[in-house]
Amino acid sequence: MSQFVKREKFIPYNLPNITDQEINEVVDTLKSGWVAKGPRTNEFEKEFAEYLGAKHAIAMNSCTAALHVALLTKDIGPGDEVITTPMTFASTANTIIHTGATPVFADVDFKTACIDPDEIEKKITPKTKAIVPVHYSGQVCDLDRIYEIADKHGLFVSEDAAHALWSRYKGRLIGSKLQGAASYSFYATKNLCTGDGGMLVTDDDEIDRKARIFAGQGMSKNAWNRYAKGGTWKYDICEPGFKYNMFDIQAALGLKQLARLEEMQAARLKIAAKYQEAFGKIDAMDPPYVPDYTTHCWHLYVVRIVPELLTIDRDQFIVELNERNVGTSVHFIPVTYMSAFTNRYGYKEGDFPNAEKHFDRLISLPLYPTMTDEEVQYVIDAVKDIVETYHK
Numbered sequence: 068m069s070q071f072v073k074r075e076k077f078i079p080y081n082l083p084n085i086t087d088q089e090i091n092e093v094v095d096t097l098k099s100g101w102v103a104k105g106p107r108t109n110e111f112e113k114e115f116a117e118y119l120g121a122k123h124a125i126a127m128n129s130c131t132a133a134l135h136v137a138l139l140t141k142d143i144g145p146g147d148e149v150i151t152t153p154m155t156f157a158s159t160a161n162t163i164i165h166t167g168a169t170p171v172f173a174d175v176d177f178k179t180a181c182i183d184p185d186e187i188e189k190k191i192t193p194k195t196k197a198i199v200p201v202h203y204s205g206q207v208c209d210l211d212r213i214y215e216i217a218d219k220h221g222l223f224v225s226e227d228a229a230h231a232l233w234s235r236y237k238g239r240l241i242g243s244k245l246q247g248a249a250s251y252s253f254y255a256t257k258n259l260c261t262g263d264g265g266m267l268v269t270d271d272d273e274i275d276r277k278a279r280i281f282a283g284q285g286m287s288k289n290a291w292n293r294y295a296k297g298g299t300w301k302y303d304i305c306e307p308g309f310k311y312n313m314f315d316i317q318a319a320l321g322l323k324q325l326a327r328l329e330e331m332q333a334a335r336l337k338i339a340a341k342y343q344e345a346f347g348k349i350d351a352m353d354p355p356y357v358p359d360y361t362t363h364c365w366h367l368y369v370v371r372i373v374p375e376l377l378t379i380d381r382d383q384f385i386v387e388l389n390e391r392n393v394g395t396s397v398h399f400i401p402v403t404y405m406s407a408f409t410n411r412y413g414y415k416e417g418d419f420p421n422a423e424k425h426f427d428r429l430i431s432l433p434l435y436p437t438m439t440d441e442e443v444q445y446v447i448d449a450v451k452d453i454v455e456t457y458h459k
């Protein structure tokens with residue numbers, strides 16, 4: 068019989084990791100007389116680019132903004148098609164629609180839940196202009212295959228790296244030695260948190276030049292220092308751009324978080340290793356498969372149940388975890404299930420079998436640097452208790 072004892076306090080699915088270092092930097096920023104986009108945003112861009120080994124980093128107010136701008140820099144618009152994955156947050160696909168182009172979904176590889184390069188090839192038409200692969204949960208896509216396809220068909224690759232800060236493909240940091248562009252998220256739950264925020268990264272000077280214009284209201288390059296001594300009041304709006312820039316209060320958080328990234332990652336890796344070991348021994352659980360080419364940053368720990376061995380489904384499994392005071396999330400409901408997409412493009416259940424099968428089984432468990440050993444063990448014990456209670 069199970070010795071499981073329910074704890075009193077709820078373990079949330081996620082908590083940001085903010086220390087006095089971040090708080091003091093934000094307070095210093097507030098007292099500095101410069102809270103909008105300014106020196107700290109510039110410094111954060113510089114340090115982020117240096118950390119990745121990328122030529123340019125353009126700080127924005129979200130990853131959504133960065134994904135949108137990346138496509139705009141390549142003049143993607145009405146009449147064009149952009150291939151992406153259904154196993155993502157809606158913003159990956161929304162931003163394609165915002166350019167006027169059509170999102171075309173390619174199913175995922177069931178093992179990794181990342182976009183399947185064979186499926187990408189099947190979806191290419193003369194209208195295809197770009198691919199937006201998503202490094203799902205911190206797992207990385209099979210980039211050699213994706214860039215091979217992109218090169219063959221002359222396509223732009225805009226990597227959605229919202230989850231992938233610190234992840235590596237064949238030992239190379241995602242975001243370094245980029246052929247296209249990569250977009251990061253610093254939303255509250257991410258491995259580096261600025262509350263909300265994002266970064267577009269590229270080695271391409273032209274993408275950098277255009278992105279700064281699109282993200283900054285379409286203002287000509289020399290306008291940002293217009294309030295400084297010697298700055299000019301004259302500016303042109305050379306594109307109908309967007310108000311997408313990051314500002315210094317966010318960047319203050321980002322700078323200190325970046326300085327602590329390795330320490331926070333070490334904690335994530337330790338927790339993920341414990342989960343991998345424990346769930347690998349439970350027949351009704353299917354822990355994440357990590358291919359040899361991936362160094363996983365463990366933004367999310369997405370475990371799958373094996374419903375064939377259980378008398379309950381995924382939804383009930385989540386209810387049972389919640390009753391045992393364990394918070395969870397689901398990453399993601401396939402975008403192709405959302406009414407904005409079914410109404411527009413007529414997708415129906417069964418169109419993306421691997422993404423749908425993954426969705427039916429997945430649960431995102433708590434994983435964040437401040438989790439204690441006791442909390443991690445408790446989550447494992449709660450999962451074991453549910454499996455023992457509902458095993459066929």
Ligand SMILES: Cc1ncc(COP(=O)(O)O)c(C=O)c1O
Nearest residue numbers: 129130131156158229252253254
């Ligand atoms: C895969 C993916 N792409 C893009 C985004 C958008 O990020 P943001 O909230 O920074 O706009 C998210 C958000 O969680 C995401 O999970």
